[in-house]
Amino acid sequence: MADYYVLFLKNVLVVSLAMNMGLIWRMRYEDEENLTPSWGNMLHLHGSGLYAQKNSRIQEEEEEEEEAHASKKTHILTTTLSSAAPDGLESVVINLDHGDPTMYEEFWKQKGEETTVVTSSWQHISYFSDVNNVCWFLEPGLVSAITALHRTVGNAVTEGRHIVVGTGSSQLYQAALYALSPVDGPGPMNVVSAAPFYSSYPLMTDYLKSELHKWAGDAYKFNKEEPYIELVTSPNNPDGFTRQDVVKGDKGILIHDLAYYWPQYTPILSPADYDIMLFTVSKSTGHAGSRIGWAVVKDREIAKKMTTFIEINTIGVSKESQIRAAKILQAVSDGCIHHNRKEAETNFFDYSYKLMAERWKRIREAVNKTTLFSLPSFPQETCSFSGRTFGQLPAFAWLKCEGEIDDCESFLRRHKVITRSGKHFGASMKYVRVSMLSRESEFKLLTERLPAIKT
Numbered sequence: 001m002a003d004y005y006v007l008f009l010k011n012v013l014v015v016s017l018a019m020n021m022g023l024i025w026r027m028r029y030e031d032e033e034n035l036t037p038s039w040g041n042m043l044h045l046h047g048s049g050l051y052a053q054k055n056s057r058i059q060e061e062e063e064e065e066e067e068a069h070a071s072k073k074t075h076i077l078t079t080t081l082s083s084a085a086p087d088g089l090e091s092v093v094i095n096l097d098h099g100d101p102t103m104y105e106e107f108w109k110q111k112g113e114e115t116t117v118v119t120s121s122w123q124h125i126s127y128f129s130d131v132n133n134v135c136w137f138l139e140p141g142l143v144s145a146i147t148a149l150h151r152t153v154g155n156a157v158t159e160g161r162h163i164v165v166g167t168g169s170s171q172l173y174q175a176a177l178y179a180l181s182p183v184d185g186p187g188p189m190n191v192v193s194a195a196p197f198y199s200s201y202p203l204m205t206d207y208l209k210s211e212l213h214k215w216a217g218d219a220y221k222f223n224k225e226e227p228y229i230e231l232v233t234s235p236n237n238p239d240g241f242t243r244q245d246v247v248k249g250d251k252g253i254l255i256h257d258l259a260y261y262w263p264q265y266t267p268i269l270s271p272a273d274y275d276i277m278l279f280t281v282s283k284s285t286g287h288a289g290s291r292i293g294w295a296v297v298k299d300r301e302i303a304k305k306m307t308t309f310i311e312i313n314t315i316g317v318s319k320e321s322q323i324r325a326a327k328i329l330q331a332v333s334d335g336c337i338h339h340n341r342k343e344a345e346t347n348f349f350d351y352s353y354k355l356m357a358e359r360w361k362r363i364r365e366a367v368n369k370t371t372l373f374s375l376p377s378f379p380q381e382t383c384s385f386s387g388r389t390f391g392q393l394p395a396f397a398w399l400k401c402e403g404e405i406d407d408c409e410s411f412l413r414r415h416k417v418i419t420r421s422g423k424h425f426g427a428s429m430k431y432v433r434v435s436m437l438s439r440e441s442e443f444k445l446l447t448e449r450l451p452a453i454k455t
């Protein structure tokens with residue numbers, strides 16, 4: 001009976017893992033990036049059946065790989081690694097393609113009740129939150145938490161500004177494009193961003209083939225005498241540098257994407273005070289799953305148009321998510337103020353700064369052991385929030401393959417490290433973007449594997 005059971009389990013295992021490897025290989029990007037299948041595959045990997053649940057989510061397959069790797073076992077590390085793969089960790093696939101902020105999980109676990117939200121079935125039934133606000137579906141508690149946090153950190157001016165909430169800052173990006181593109185313009189509004197730019201901008205801009213706006217590429221190359229919207233991402237995704245607008249034309253409108261303007265990633269120099277600023281809990285506190293972003297907008301009419309977009313698009317934003325985000329953001333502000341208490345980690349930014357600093361130290365050490373790769377270096381500045389002097393600690397490592405390696409993504413993929421090629425960011429394929437926000441188990445494997453790669 002026991003033998004039969006083992007045989008049965010083995011069969012299920014082989015079928016399940018064969019399916020997963022098929023998915024992994026389909027994750028290769030084609031000429032254009034296609035996020036949908038890629039995210040879809042992540043979902044499959046995370047929830048892939050019996051073996052994933054029973055064996056710490058490590059999926060294994062007897063995979064017939066192309067060429068010389070035939071019949072070699074492959075292990076796919078998707079989340080936590082609590083037991084080693086049977087034939088050693090060198091066969092584990094490390095997926096660092098997405099900037100999924102799971103590294104903050106440990107901090108939030110020890111917060112427990114303090115950030116737990118309970119809602120009853122009679123609550124938050126209405127579409128409306130505050131009919132007197134331009135953004136009528138914005139929960140007042142979220143407004144207070146957002147403004148308190150910006151005041152505490154000193155990274156953005158909110159006084160006299162309008163706040164618009166979105167289902168992630170991704171929705172607010174689209175709302176801003178809608179609000180800034182004239183309906184009666186001579187043609188679609190040009191949308192540009194300096195390369196390397198966030199790989200989702202071209203996709204989100206052109207996804208619906210709108211007549212309002214079109215992706216016009218690298219801002220450094222934009223020389224038309226036409227109106228344009230320039231996306232300024234600072235610190236930048238993928239390379240982490242602080243940025244300013246580059247086109248400097250008189251027909252331009254700017255959107256500042258400040259998803260990473262938080263003290264664990266960059267020294268805060270002064271409160272940002274731009275016309276449209278986008279923020280998100282995905283990168284500030286690591287709650288990407290809540291899908292909450294906010295825009296700080298100077299002009300009331302623009303804020304109204306952005307609200308209209310979200311009204312037409314999703315008739316508002318989940319109240320449960322807003323309330324959860326409010327609780328978490330408020331806890332972060334409070335934790336900054338009471339951070340001398342010793343009992344547990346209270347200051348999120350202190351915790352996350354130390355974690356990012358430690359990870360960057362480790363990845364630089366790993367890269368310094370080999371001549372195959374290099375990383376950017378950043379100037380040191382003093383953070384007005386923490387008083388610390390440091391260089392950027394980006395959420396992504398913009399890794400360059402040196403020498404003869406022209407396609408860094410394929411090169412690393414052969415060594416079972418999945419990253420995103422520079423080509424998706426309007427840059428050279430000698431570069432890849434590597435997430436620094438994974439769980440410790442994946443990050444540790446990365447820092448062990450990089451120096452071990454020879455050819």
Ligand SMILES: Cc1ncc(COP(=O)(O)O)c(C=O)c1O
Binds near residue numbers: 167291293
């Ligand atoms: C620069 C930048 N903006 C926006 C987003 C999207 O954030 P959200 O999860 O709030 O949609 C990301 C996510 O990676 C990002 O890197």
